[in-house]
Amino acid sequence: MATAPDTKKQPHKLVMHGHERVDNYYWLRDDSKQSPEVIAHLNAENAHCQQVLAHTEALQECLFQEMVARQVKERQSVPFKYGAYFYWHEYIGDAEYPIYWRDASAQKQRDLQILNANVRAKGHAYYDLAPIEVSEDGTYAAIAEDTNGDRLYQVSVKHIKDDNFLNDKLVDTSGELVWCNTGRSFYYVKMHQQTLLPYQVYRHRLGTTQDEDELLYEETDQRFWTQIAKSKDKASIVIYHGTKESSGVSLLSADDESASVVTLLPKEENHLCWLELVGDRAFILTNWQAKNFKVVTTSISTIADKSTWHEVVGHREDALLENFEVFNRHLVFSQRVKGLPQFIVKSLESGQELQLEFNDSAFSAYLQDNLDLAAKRVRINYTSMTTPESVLEFELSSGEPTLLQQHQVAGEFNAQDYCCEHIEVGARDGQQVPVTLVYRKDKFSLSENPILIDGYGAYGFNVDADFSYSRLSLLDRGVVYAFCHVRGSAMLGRHWYEQGKMLNKQNTFNDFVDATQAIVALGYGAADKVLATGGSAGGLLIGATLNQAPELYLACAVHVPFVDVLSTMLDESLPLTCGEYDEWGNPNDKTYYDYILSYSPYDQIKRQAYPHLLVTSGLYDSQVQYFEPAKWVAKLREYKTDSNSLLFKCDMEVGHGGQSGRFNRYREVALEYAFYLDVLARAC
Known part of the structure; x- marks a missing residue:
């Protein structure tokens, strides 16, 4: 095995509540992302990862081609009507991005091209297009684009029929746009330069510069984020003010280009709401x-x-x-x-x-x-x-x-070859944890199959049973896939979420460990062939689990993992801080400090054996900064007592969502699957 990068140790003291932590790898944080030393270290990690997995390159290519081959290249969406026109998009040939069309009917006649995203993406390693917003009269399209993955969108305006772009350019927006009904101005949300949270609502008049835009609302409470939408009756612009536990609503008239913001529902602690307006009636969730x-x-x-x-x-x-x-x-x-x-x-x-x-x-x-x-x-x-x-x-x-x-799935695919099950397994405190599994019937043998266990468990976010073109490559090789709906999701209701957050977070990790053991005991997988994966807050789940029960897993892939929880939650300059207090707690309070410290993956690394690990990140990740996984990997190398592989791949051109494009994104999946299959082959 190739020699891993030797990461220098440079002690950095962090003191809070009279408790001292020493972070030897704090130096890997570079907010400018331009430090030659840091960039050199990340490049060295990438070279190491590539060198170790070099013998799997043929397998990676095979997996990638399988995933691409399952996609029907010529694909069109179902048209939907907005105003006087029908809108739809299509993918053509090997194109990574769609072409957007407008028709007078639902017959997809390609009357008028709104945008070819492939042309817009040309020259960019990463490209994301927010939903295109068309003015009510159908004259203009406001287009918001992110070209490096940091979720800061630049807005352009196109005259649809004339097929040309106006000079209007807006930067640092959230990507949310709502047109005034006159079609001469629109509203957008600007992101905070430091926290990268959406916090200001502006009105932009066509033909003017961004510095002339009118500020209509500014959020001063850093716990809250700001969103905008148009009511279904098109009479109002709705402004949402929200945290994970509190909300409020304001309104602007969609007909009046000089409208002022009016409070509809004042911000209220412990009240969450979303609404729809129809005439003089409001429907409120x-x-x-x-x-x-x-x-x-x-x-x-x-x-x-x-x-x-x-x-x-x-x-x-x-x-x-x-x-x-x-x-x-x-x-x-x-x-x-x-x-x-x-x-x-x-x-x-x-x-x-x-x-x-x-x-x-x-x-x-x-x-x-x-x-x-x-x-x-x-x-x-x-x-x-x-x-x-x-x-x-x-x-x-x-x-x-x-x-x-x-x-459609191109090539040989028969849904009847696969079995999907939704079961419940017991956790240590008597709670029943939902688990969704899928496997190929003719490849399944009781207690013999490799099994990949996935999880997330945060923000009340639920992951349902969806189809995956890439997952078939594992299922067809006999790997069982299981998603554990642990506490921290809201799979069983709001109480299920509340039991997996704040001072109850340990339940999330317990559920994942207990579900792993229960699934194996039921024969869905072999005890010595258990794999695990998670991303972002799911990366925190895997990171904490590996500190607490590493012996259960043969190999894990962890993506953009939120693993330095305590340090991040103590730094209010980072996006994942003030707005996250309702999820993790505020460690400026010693009670929360001690509790977060007890599970924070970076802080709880032990001198013990860990599974084979593949860790991925993106240099421009604005949600979980690249230095969290970089430091985590460095400290794991220092502490772990095994000879298992520990690989870190930091994509130097993307952010939290990884690679873009309908085919290109499968490169990352192919790398992950090749890592699993290689470890399994060597373990047999």
Whole structure:
């Protein structure tokens, strides 16, 4: 095995609450990302990773070609209507990015090209396009682009019919844009230069420079972020002020180019809400006196008086209400029962409810492109671990489904060859942890298969059973895949989330360890062939788990991992700090300091054996700074007592989301899978 980089130790003392920590690798932090010494170290790590995995290059290429070959290269989206036109996009040939079109009908005639993202992405190693926002009259398209992965979007404006760009250029935006109904100005959110949180709402008039833009709202509380949207009736610009536990709402008239911000719902601690406005009515998804949320309605003029709120969808202890869509005569809401999604159509006139039916027992689905209040059907994007992404429409009156589109898998694929299961396993405190598994039937043997266990467990974020073109490469080689819906997600309701955050965070790690052991005991995988993976907050999950139960895992891949939790949460200049206090706690309080210290992966590294590890990051990651995994890897090398591989790959051109492009992103997946398969081959 190649010799790993020798990372120098340069002690840096960190003192808080009378407790001293010494960080020998603090020097790896360089906010400018230009330090020759730091860049040289990252390049050395990349060279080491490449050298160690050089013998897998043929396997990586094989895996990559498999993943690409499953994609149908010529692919079009289902058109949706906005205003007088239909909009859709398509991928052509080997193109990494789509072309966006506008038509007078839904027949996809390619009447007018709005944007070719491949042309815009040319010359950039990374490219992300936020949703294109078209003015109400269809004249202009506002285009927000991120070309290095730091989630700072530059906005340009295109005259669609004339096919030329205006001189208007806006920088450092969140990518969210909302047009004024006149079509001569739009609103956007600017990011804070230091915290990189969205905090200012501006109005931009076409033909002016950004320094002439009018500041309409500025968030001074660094815990809050700011978002904007247009109401479904197009009468209002809605400004959301939110933390993970608190929210507020303000309004601007969408018709008035000189409108001022009006407070609709004052910011309120421990109240989360999202709303839709239709005429003089407001429909509100709220957790006020409803831990798992409910939907209420009231008039806009009395909305601040909760005594005027009338219940439309009631609170349930056994169901988490997640989202809704309003139509003239119906309300469609999505909820989660025993970890599985449900969609209900409710008549606003009779109150009658109708549950929509889907084919799979475990699936992922979300409301999509329902822009018309008068629509007679609701559109839902649907997929499962054995069903490629599909677009369905259901009759609101009867629930009758229509399949508008289902993506195809090129080559040999039969969904019946695979089995997906949704089970529950016991944790040490008696709680039942949901687990979703998928495997290839003819490759499965009880207690013999390698198994890859995945997890996240933070922010109340739920990961449903979706289809993966790349995952098939593991399943077809006999690897079982399992996702553990540990506490910290909201899979079983808001209480499931609350039991995995703040001073309950250890439950997240316990659940993952206990689920791993239970899955193996049930025979879904061999005890000596257990793999694990997680990214971002899921990287924290894996990092903490490996300190506490490293013997359970043969190899792990950890992506953009949030592993230096204590130091980050003590530094208010970083994006993952003030806005994260509601998730992890504020370590300026000794109670939270001590608790975070007890599990922080970087601080709790021990002199013990660790599994084989592949760690990835991006130099321009604005969410989890590159130096967290860089320091973690260096300290692991210092402390670990085994001879297992420890590889670190820092992409020098991207951010938190990794590589972009529909095919190019599979390079990273192929590297990860080759790492697993190589370790498994050497272990046998």
